[in-house]
Amino acid sequence: MTTIPGALNQLALSSARRPRWAALSLAAGLTGWALNAVADIPPPPKFSQAEARSVKGEDLKSTVSVEKIKIGILQGDELGHSRFGWFCVNEQPMVVNEAFLNNYGALITSVTTQELKRLGYPLAGAGKSNAFDTDIAAAPDFRLGGIVKEAKFEICSLNGTAEGWIQFKIDWALYSERLQKVVYQASAEGLGQSKDKITDLGKRAMISSLSNFVAAPEFLQALKAGKPAEVSADGAASASASAASSAQGAAASPNLLTLKGGALAPGGALKNQTALRAAVVTLETPSGSGSGFYIDREGYLLTNVHVVKGAKFVKVKMQNGDKLVAQVLKLNERSDVALLKTPAVELEPLNLRATALDVGEDVFAIGSPLGVLTNSMTRGVLSADRSLQGRRVLQSDAAVTFGSSGGPLLDAEGRVIAITQGGVDAGKGFNFFIPIQEALRSLELSVK
Template identity: 30%
Template sequence: MSVPKAPTPQLISVNKPISQQSSFVLQKVVANIKRGTAIGHFPSSGNMGSVGVDGYLCNDSHSGKSTMDWGAGSSVLGNWSTELGEIFYETLNTNGFNVAGDPKDLFGQNKSVASAEYLVGASITQIKSNFCEDHHWWDGRPLNEYSGEMYLNVTWTVFSNLTQREVMEIQSGGYHRQIATKKEGIILTFHNAFAAAVESFISTKEFQDIALKAENAGSTLQAFKGQPLQLVLPEVSQEIIENKLDTVLSAVVTIRSGAGHGSGFIINEDGYILTNAHVVNEATNVAVILNNGLEILGEVIRTNEQRDVALVKVPLRIPSPLPIRHKQAENLEKVYVIGSPLKEELQSSVTSGIVSAYRNSSDPNSSYIQSDAAISPGNSGGPLLDQYGNVMGISVSKLTGNSAEGINLFIPALNALDALKIIPQ
């Protein structure tokens, strides 16, 4: 079998302290290989000479076409707490990257997965190998000991725990040659080829930008690249929200797509609505339900998956859109959240809290308003309002875990406008 020789990756010297890096954990390793695919050959002694491995009378007891076939189809091979997780942990840790938890900690898996900023999934899409089964020098009997070579092709997916979306997908190859014959030679070659694929993965600029929190990290997703859109937006309000709650509620909508439902809010009298990109998903049209029960068809005008924001247009004139304020959120400022949590029947639900922090960053895609104002699935895309009913942010995600409580994140509203190239008039 022709086995590719993946180049040895050039790893950088990581000087950034672990405490200032993003943290990772291996969530799952799966094999995506068709059942019955030949993943290894046992060539005759003469054909193994070019591989350069030990072994006497290589595969002498094999006859005809001797192959090792994949028999499981798509299957889960490991996760954080398995040997593959240990290989992932040791490779990142040895090279100076921040990997959450320790696979040897029998009781820390859930805590590590919840605390990691990024979850990593690995899909093995190709295995190619040649192996030599050693035979006894005297009587020629097989010894069940193996040497050989193996190549893996792995597709890596990185998922942000913070924004609840995939931020990177990239492929890497890993090659290993097992020179000495060993009883566990085949599985040892597989593990070392996987380790080589991990090293190749973490040597990529895309991974290192995320790990070291470089500017524009995770920007491989397609962003909106259209022309600027000028919209007339309402003036910032100075009237307290309690005096005009019905008007505010009328500007918050429920959005239904094939992926489920979320929330949104009207920003312009001509029927423009802001929401999350993950609410509309890849749809070109969505159902928009006003708080009075009217359901109309909305067109997805533009999306920016990078910042997780989208703009929807309905063919309806709306007299009272929500104003967007320009002042940055301040700690302890009182805020309100409106949306449709969990199910559509709970539309116009209102929760309140304070601004816990403004998580600013040199990368605008990583800036968030943090608040204890409660949100749930279905709130995504709804507004975070100040005490005057001005939009400060867009509900996007919450941190969950055994000890997490009241850590809810919102995309700054002005950042959303910038991401969609909306110019206020």
């Protein structure tokens, strides 16, 4: 593994002016020092360091995940200077290059995660019982992100070590999943310095900036104020329905949740498309967007697991432009279906079809392609009712694309027959949908 100081020159030193220290003998080095003198490293700027205290033993419940730190400086920007060898000669300029932009954010992200762990902050993912779970309890309550706004290097390197100083200025932000907004942000400088050649000079600068941020009382207050989500629905104790319980049938489960579905309006899907489209929403998460639809006036929504995976809360955008926040209540990763809940809504939820549809009948898909073409409605036919990899799926040529996942597939009467999952190849008509009754069984739901 490349150490942080060892990576400094690889990431930022102008390669055209890189010295050839490997070819120099000790005698030649001494001669160079005698002729040119030892290069002076300018002193670092004045700096104030706050100490980040450990929170171990404080019974902090809210979990944090660290998003990849972004680089907010431009390629070609000057970073400072690098010198080489025991006598710190041959001063070279350091500039931001492509390697710095591509790799340094991940480096700071890793250091930040390890430091938060050392300080005792609960990290998201610790609640996962095995590598294959999609556990709502393992999703973060908060996300910590940052943008490197300034970086300054005045160092002397030798064999993976460095002396001198490195300074960062990072704009940090703490994002609440429950509130779907940034609850605390601040710009924090960090300084790593040493008069001896050490292996962790860059790491010290990163931790220094993080310490100045988390040492602020507002940071810990925000974490304590953001109570972890109660992942339950009317007493449903399980966050996700297992495949085994799905196979046995939802009716036998003690976690069965009964909802009141929407009424079927006369006239069919085309005549009632305005009301049907109003019940379909756009879902936005840190990783992208998708679709969902209401099945109960109390605010219950269905969508795909892959739309909301890794989140406890998601943004909901209604057709009329209103925005809500939905909590993820239940997941079944094998079936790729999820149950969400917002506050109660003043609209008619979709009616669910209890029987199978014949191949060749008309179907209608509603969703938000690309996350911006909200509530788009496309028409096709049911092409097949088949089994793929041990799961029943419906196939249709009704057009869907990225962002349509999680939306409903309707019959000609306007009843939901399936949930959009995706296609083999965009534009080829090989699109697949999860039968609605399979989805309900997977989530241990009963809809009247």
